[in-house]
Amino acid sequence: MFRYALTIAQRIIQQIIRDRRTLALILIVPVVVMTIIWLSFPEALGTLDYVAPALLATLALFFGFLLTGISFLRERSQGTLERLMASPVTRADIVLGYLLGFFLFALLQSLIIVLFTVYALNIHYTGAVWQIFIFQTVVLIGAINLGIFISAFAKNEFQMVQFIPLIILPQVFLCGLLWPVAQMSNYLQWISRFLPLTYAVDGLRNIMLYGKTLNEVGGDLAALAGFAIGMSIITGLSLRRGVNG
């Protein structure tokens, strides 16, 4: 099993490294966003403490979804997916390969956000860094699979971008990044319970701000793991779409 996943991951890494501008954007955008937020709250530093973990989760979802989605869409439209499906590679290889390839950059991005907020913006977190990364891993697996899955429903990059307001924005509004979930009306709270980003933000805040352990945010982690596993399965099954015509 999974014999070719590493080969595919390696190819994705080659692709991103050769695409200098995309690579630069992946690394610079989070720094710019964090700085803008930092500049908008110069006095109330407490706000940034509160926003940073939520932003970490949001960027992971956004990045994982959009970059994987678009590059998978291109894999479909440029015909290389057809080539892969005609080769000895299995569907599991493809999904796992994508996961590993994009995971590397997503994790690098998370690392930059954490280091930048801690060392450049002087924000203090109590949680252990490795726990933040384990938690982020689970968030990213869900996001990357979501991107691949949604790419099956888009015929071009324009359509893929249109899915952002549909799939990502509601999660951002309802996850507690902008205002606490507890202050929202009942039915919005109820909806937010079905959105993975809500659990991601809650878990990361608990780890980073309140120094909780992975064990203590087990509920959030379980919800996110459920989403990640469910998405992986659906994604594997959806791969044939667009190849069979």
Next chain:
Amino acid sequence: MTVNDSAVEVTNASFVYGKLKALDNLSLSAPRGISYGLLGPNGAGKTTLIRLLVGLLKPSTGEVRVLGQTPGGKMAAQIGYMPQQPSLYQELSVAQNIDFFAKIYGLKDKPARARRVEDTIKLVDLWERRGDGINKLSGGMKQRVSLACAIVHNPPLLLLDEPTVGLDPELRAGFWQHFRNLNRQGVTILISSHTMDDAAHCDRLAFIRKGQVIASGTPEELKKATGKPDADLEAAFLHFVRREDKKIV
């Protein structure tokens, strides 16, 4: 000749896209070690047939065997498939694309793979451009890289969907020389094409129209069947089309 001697064996295969019948009870058989040409107009079903042979599509009815097996799964490693559109990773270089497909098709040993990739790049005459990204190449060059990706692992069966489109005459002749060499080594090549130039190079041909084989045989047999001594393959194709149309009326 037994069934096991054929590289490709299609028996009464049909394929339907929604309501559109792309293949209609089609049968053909290609022996090993030859170049077999699929000739037919746009929309005849050539691509659909090839996608059935690589296992991308399953026949709605009928049976498809390649190298004595059902397409798909592990046996895919024994096929080299070149899709009609040059399907390559735009950001990667010529060499990176070919190396990726070499790995995917199981060339694990690094030095051996490097040698094979180098040979293949030279074969398609792109050694000077090996470091260039695909988006910097001309259309014909992309076509050559795409072919290289299909043949890099030395498979016993090549399924090439219009491999000579966009190639200049010199390269086309070079390619055919290489295909003939491969045939001599026992490799079977199934090629789809519109051009009678390609057809003349093939050992056997199938004229395909509206998802059916309207005639098949060696180029000589097909030309002879028209009854005119100086007929070329183009004339032969039209002859069979007209005969087919008379049957319907």
